[in-house]
Amino acid sequence: MSAISASEKVDGFTRKSVRKAQKQRRSQGSSQFRTQSAPVELSPLPQLKDAPSTEQQELFTQKLQQCCTLFDFLDSVTDLKSKEVKRATLTELVDYVSTNRGVLVENAYPEITNMISTNIFRALPPSDNPDFDPEEDEPTLEAAWPHIQLVYEFLLRFLENPDFQPSIAKRYIDQRFVLQLLELFDSEDPRERDFLKTILHRIYGKFLGLRAFIRKQINNIFLKFIYETEHFNGVAELLEILGSIINGFALPLKAEHKQFLMKVLIPLHTAKGLALFHAQLAYCVVQFLEKDPTLTEPVIRGLLKFWPKTCSQKEVMFLGEIEEILDVIEPTQFKKIQEPLFKQIARCVANPHFQVAERALYFWNNEYILSLIEENIDKILPIMFGSLYKISKEHWNQTIVALVYNVLKALMEMNCPLFDELTSSYKAERQKEKMKEQERNELWKKLDELKVSRASMVQNNSHGVPAVLNNNNSNNNNNENQENSNDAGAIMADKDPDVTDAASGSASCAK
């Protein structure tokens, strides 16, 4: 980190752009370049399409092995020829696996997985920018992408090849392989994560034996993300895969899956970077509820428990999710959660942040939600009424006021007598409050006047010594002055003991 200037130190808030400009661009520690004893030159092998069918397998293996050589892409000058050879070879291999059948013989599997592992399994470099903000900053892209992309492509085609046999492949695509694959999801490069997402999806689909392991590892990643690091770049992609898994759950739902929902998905809502994966997360939650509606109550209570208190952007997201849930909710489930839910909505509606208020009020534009409210109007109206009435008078944003009118009108039409009742009781309460406030104000006024009159009484004391001190003196030095004041004090004490106390109070305050 470069030095921060003195002026910035005083300011306390260094602008991000200034900081960035000052920071020197460190070169990316190459994620995969391993120093080799001597630079390796690749000599191009003959084309696969030209080779006779008897030799194709051998050539295929050779090419795969050739592609195990890694190159440093941060150095844009060296090994250009060899890099090109590898690139061309990889392209050819991709093509070969996609279009031909009978390519995947048993011997080929280990070679293939070895080439893939060598190329993509690497320790990801530490982030260039420790304050990487996924929403604002540009991600650091993988330097070796020209090759790595092709390797991913190859892996995908390999998995999707019609001859692909999971029974053979599972010897090589095992738990260790999958674990390393999952770690790559933390890559900053979105293209890489996109490939990984599709690849993992295919692997999950084809390898029944790996499914439980994959789910467990994803759990671990999420739990670590929520409770330990708060950093993982691939949450959205993993959630997308989970969405397709949840969609395929058999009924009745296994306890394990329900636990996952409550212990992982709901707490995931507390993450700071929720905006990056909220769409996928909400989709997963709604899918769960469509599978098993009895989960509605715990889910909504969970969301209410984690309701954002200080982040308005998150509140808007939560409101969007609630609307999606309400869109699929069953009326019996709705009855169970309506009271706590609408209490929260009443608070959102009165929120000074206009986007939050707006989003909450917009629920009344949803026909299905309106019909649910209508059915339960006698419970819901009393909860909403106070907030709505208050903000119709007090909210600063005019759009909100207009929306509140719509909502009040809709509610009024649903149940007029109840509305009238609430209006009059609300008005009565306001009256009471106003009266209390008036009383309070008058009490303060009285106290003020009391203070003023006491203060003037103290001043009138001819010796200028506060009567209090003499009053409290038990040992009198028989000083003439003191006696006089004592008498005066005594007289005062006789008349009104409270007065002198009050005076003493004001005298000491004056000090």
Add this chain to the structure above:
Amino acid sequence: MDAVRLMKELKVNCEQEADFLPKETGLNLIVSAQQSSSQISARCRDTKVEDLWSLTSFFGYSARTFVLAVSLLDRFLAMMRVQPKHLSCISLSCLHMAARVTEEECDLTPVDELIRIGQCRFTVSDLCRMEKIIGEKLSFKSKAVTALTFLQLYHQITLTHATCRMETLSLEKLEAQLKACLCRISFSKAKPSVLALALLRQEMETIGSEDMLEIAFHIQRHLKVPDAELQRWSERVARRLSDYASPKCSKPNHRKLQWIVSRRTAQSLHSHRSVPELSTIPEDGWDQSESEDSSEDLLSSGDEALSSSLGSDAEGAFFPLHLGR
């Protein structure tokens, strides 16, 4: 207040009320009109009055403002042939005129706000012009004798004969019921004194106090209201009130209301619900698209899946115990 003075005031108002009745022929025209774009129909007028009620409620205007506004509206509609497209301008003008007379200066909502909340299409100057027209046609100064005037007088009279039970006669409830009745044009044909009396009796019967009904009867005789007329309106009032209080809600016409939201909220509203790209993976089987090979693999790797402890679903503690709570 002095009971005698109240009765005198009653009489005075009774004499004046005929001046403030909408023309019966005009009202009949509206009631019989078909729903069309050239004539105001009863339904049209009723919906507009309900809107006025919402606005009154929203702006915190008093019942007197509302009742006065409806009186102005009915009188104007009975007098002039108007097109439905002008109805919102007319009704809002009546509301504003009534508010100016009844409400405090500080509680008065400015006209542009009125128009914006009411989601109307006309301008402030349109409204001002309409106000002038209405004022001229009705020779409206400030006061009008309405059913509410009578209701309030009746209530006060009842209180002067107060025994402990009579505290239960709630003026607010009566006002709400009056508003409910005024939402139906048929009640505009009633004489305000009679309508108010019918409402009073209805409420008294609900409370079940013989003493109160005695007072109502006394008022009836004082104003010389014929039994038949009172009976007729009492029945109609009863029917209207039972409709109003029924648990069956009228489905709100929220589609008529405009939902204007800010740009940012609008953006976030439309961005969700994208179609998922990845295909569903069924829990107990393979991906649908790979069914060709799946039959072979089913036999060979099925056993493995069940026997390997790491592969099975239900075995072992799924969550590390120290995290479980």
